Amino acid sequence: MEDVTNNLDSFSLECGLSEDEKKLLHLRARSAALTLTGCAHAVFLCELVTPLFTFRTSIKNHRQSVASEKDGDLCVGIVGMGHMGKQVLLSILKKTSIKPSQIKISTRRPEYAGTLNNKCFFDNGRVAAWADVVFLCCLPSHLPKVCADLRSHLSKHSLVYSFTSAVPVSRLAQLLGHSFIVRPQSDFAAWDSTDVWLSCMHVTTALNNPSLIRASCPLTSDGSISSGLNLVCAVLYSLLNICTSAGLGSGDTISLLNCLFKEKWSQTVDLNAKRYVLSLFPARPFPWISLCDAQTKETPLLRFLSSSKSTQQCISAATSSTLKKFPYLRLPKIVVVVIFSDFSGNTKSHF
Numbered sequence: 001m002e003d004v005t006n007n008l009d010s011f012s013l014e015c016g017l018s019e020d021e022k023k024l025l026h027l028r029a030r031s032a033a034l035t036l037t038g039c040a041h042a043v044f045l046c047e048l049v050t051p052l053f054t055f056r057t058s059i060k061n062h063r064q065s066v067a068s069e070k071d072g073d074l075c076v077g078i079v080g081m082g083h084m085g086k087q088v089l090l091s092i093l094k095k096t097s098i099k100p101s102q103i104k105i106s107t108r109r110p111e112y113a114g115t116l117n118n119k120c121f122f123d124n125g126r127v128a129a130w131a132d133v134v135f136l137c138c139l140p141s142h143l144p145k146v147c148a149d150l151r152s153h154l155s156k157h158s159l160v161y162s163f164t165s166a167v168p169v170s171r172l173a174q175l176l177g178h179s180f181i182v183r184p185q186s187d188f189a190a191w192d193s194t195d196v197w198l199s200c201m202h203v204t205t206a207l208n209n210p211s212l213i214r215a216s217c218p219l220t221s222d223g224s225i226s227s228g229l230n231l232v233c234a235v236l237y238s239l240l241n242i243c244t245s246a247g248l249g250s251g252d253t254i255s256l257l258n259c260l261f262k263e264k265w266s267q268t269v270d271l272n273a274k275r276y277v278l279s280l281f282p283a284r285p286f287p288w289i290s291l292c293d294a295q296t297k298e299t300p301l302l303r304f305l306s307s308s309k310s311t312q313q314c315i316s317a318a319t320s321s322t323l324k325k326f327p328y329l330r331l332p333k334i335v336v337v338v339i340f341s342d343f344s345g346n347t348k349s350h351f
Contacts, residue, residue, distance in 0.1 A: 033197040035084060035203060036206050036207070036216055038084065040217075041184060042092060042161065043322060044323070045235060046076065046096045046098055048239070050096075053132045055246065056246035073101075075130055075131045075133070076102055076134075077104050077127040077128060077135070078104075078106070078137060080142075081107035082139070085105075085107070089103070100119065105120045106120075106124045107122065108122055124153075126153070129155070133158070135163065136163060136172075140166050143164055143175065144175060147176050156180065157242075157245040158178075159180050159182065159238055160182070162181060164183075169295050170296065173292045187228060197215075216323075219312050219315055219316050229302055229312075230302065231295070232315060233295070233305065234295045237291060238291060241288055241289055243256060249284055249285055250283075250285065250286050253285070
């Protein structure tokens with residue numbers, strides 16, 4: 001049956017607004033943009049790190065000759081089931097290979113978890129102690145209490161991805177006592193893309209829309225919003241840390257990541273790989289990288305990506321492919337090599 005109220009001005013959101021209030025309508029589109037891009041990035045991250053966490057767990061179990069509770073699967077924790085938390089949960093379930101059994105939630109409102117009620121707790125520390133990746137979806141006003149709950153339970157190797165606005169990554173690191181944190185910082189250009197983001201208000205449906213997928217890429221400004229190169233650097237450096245946490249030597253790390261990125265894109269970068277790995281000891285793991293530094297300081301990878309438009313295009317294409325339900329990210333091999341440049345076997349990173 002046709003909706004007879006469709007397109008009636010008297011039923012629109014703008015109908016009862018004053019002229020001053022109408023000037024703020026762009027904030028509604030910004031909210032939709034932040035929600036959609038955040039969910040897109042969560043999907044991208046999960047599909048990217050899933051094989052590495054699986055491999056890391058398998059190595060640890062083999063060395064210890066004992067199986068863990070996780071059985072090699074990526075374990076995802078979501079802290080907070082407000083608007084953002086619910087959308088992240090739905091996006092991960094719809095757009096990745098992650099199963100409900102791999103997700104646990106901490107929330108004050110367990111009825112919002114739907115089919116995950118048996119994996120839903122009002123216990124932030126329990127979820128943090130279990131998860132490989134923790135999505136932090138709480139309000140800024142709740143952050144001190146939530147971080148206090150998480151602080152003593154987070155493993156050094158647990159990756160925290162924060163959607164909490166207005167709290168910089170350095171402050172998060174201080175509250176959590178933890179440096180393995182990704183915190184996207186979105187920049188808005190001249191806001192002329194309201195219709196783009198409001199065209200589809202359901203996130204899981206929007207992530208099937210090619211134009212919205214393209215606009216949600218961290219390296220594009222098609223939708224007048226961009227998360228920039230710092231976010232990409234942080235995510236790519238996190239891959240290095242995951243391999244380091246498994247005790248892999250630098251040579252094995254490069255081999256593993258190159259296997260994951262084995263398919264070439266049409267856009268390639270013509271650099272000599274030996275130039276970047278010559279001074280590294282193949283049996284020695286790479287140093288642990290502070291993702292706080294990776295997001296706040298100039299790094300070798302940031303300098304490279306800033307000067308390589310072709311590699312940026314490859315990453316954008318890979319993001320779109322992931323959201324179109326391709327199994328894993330595939331990038332040109334040169335990206336893997338450049339991540340490791342300038343470290344030269346140091347015990348810690350200096351940017």
